[in-house]
Amino acid sequence: MFKEMQIIGQFNLGFIITKLRSDLFMVDQHATDEKYNFEMLQQHTVLKGQRLIAPQNLHLPAVSETILIENLEIFKKNGFDFLIDEDAPVMERVKLVSLPTSKNWTFGPSDIEELIFMLSDCPGVMCRPSRVRQMFASRACRKSVMIGTALNTGEMKKLVVHMGEIEQPWNCPHGRPTMRHLANLDIISQD
Template sequence: DEAAAAELGRFIHKEDFAAMRVVGQFNLGFIIARLGADLFIVDQHASDEKYNYEELQRTMKIDPQRLIRPLQLDLTAHEELLASEHLDILKKNGFDVSIDPTAPPTQRTKLLSVPHSGGGEPFGKKDFEELLHKLGEDTGETVRCSRVSALIASKACRKSVMIGKALDAGQMRRILLHMGMMDQPWNCPHGRPTMRHLVDL
């Protein structure tokens, strides 16, 4: 699937989606689109899911769940600095922390709340540490710990166009336009390809 995505990335550019013409819907699950002499088949659920996923990754703030008592974190000095520099991203992921600059180094940070798990396994220290590790590698606004990303993927899936739903031309056109707005339009959050090249006419 990665090879197919790489091949599509060489073959078609994101701005090409706006130039695609909708041919029709196949089997209530796929959009047939034409670009010049090339026909493509687009998975309506996978492509809509990926668009919703990227939008939620950028915008969704996870509800925090307050801990009964603050949890002392044993962080390195570097991790404490990361936490203090990215309080907004931590909060967006559902983690609230307090930082006491008068406390001894490595003992300055306490966890006040964790992401609301929605009835699943509670979030904890390991999830927070994973997020800090990712922040050390990437300071982008969409940095998420893996379990928060999984929650977002589940939400994106539920709100997306499903296989079996009949779409009119306008709805199919909107899905194609959205593909051109994505950072990575070639695969859904679960790794399934969003589209394939069918044939040269």
Template sequence: MELAADEELLAMEFAPALAASGFTLSIRPSRPPTQRLRLTSVPFSRNVVFGVDDVVEMLGAVKAGATPTDGEGGAVALRPARWRAVLASRACRKSVMIGAALGRAQMTRVLVHLAGLSHPWTCPHGRPTMRHLWDLSGGGAWRRREGER
């Protein structure tokens, strides 16, 4: 793996954080600078295989100020943008789809969970999460309980 000298030093320094993300590096001290690192394992998810470009992206994030530690000196995973896209896609696949008929308990649970989010109006892909609530199974609108406004 050929990196710029500063990226190579950064990769060596943050090797535990890269390993926590599934990128294993081996150091070859006999090689010239910028060619000392070898990528020996990479993460994959279904049909997405990560590689050198993702390592370079994560090193760029560290250079820009990202903190790959847990605050107590322990390594935590760095995540490339493609990894976040894979996770976002998985999250949407398991979500309630628009048009699905939900019972009152399910609707309440969804609204309670949405209320706990900082940006509840869109999914990780930017698709809207909210629509007008309507009883799709019975065809009628929700009725207010007596005493409610």
């Protein structure tokens, strides 16, 4: 229903006031843009891997090894690459050949373990290690509309419409709410 919201204006160079039928809402322009940018990074970024000089044996327990092998595409999107030797003994079938790196962020075996743990609960579902999420949150914050920035009606409308294009528009990646209900005009006019 975000597309249906009418833009009333900007308050204090940080909040967009919107109206949906009889309800007024206040939208945090930075938190909203940050959440949208974060979700876009989460969905569309394929991390580049840095090849290792020599492949590393991982010595994973059998269950973890199987989870990793069954979810190679998700690991690849996170910048990890492996050599799989089906003929090797269990716990020695997987060798790490590439780790993700991105500017000053480096990742390692603990991130692989975290991904395996996440995928054991939700096999086949695209997920990111917490440190990748932190990196995306940091990048999303820096590229988002800042508090103190004057916006025209079109820019405000774009931010509000974007909220309807993501799955969880209610909080920024750092937990700050993106919007608050201000008032119902029907109730105010009755008083």
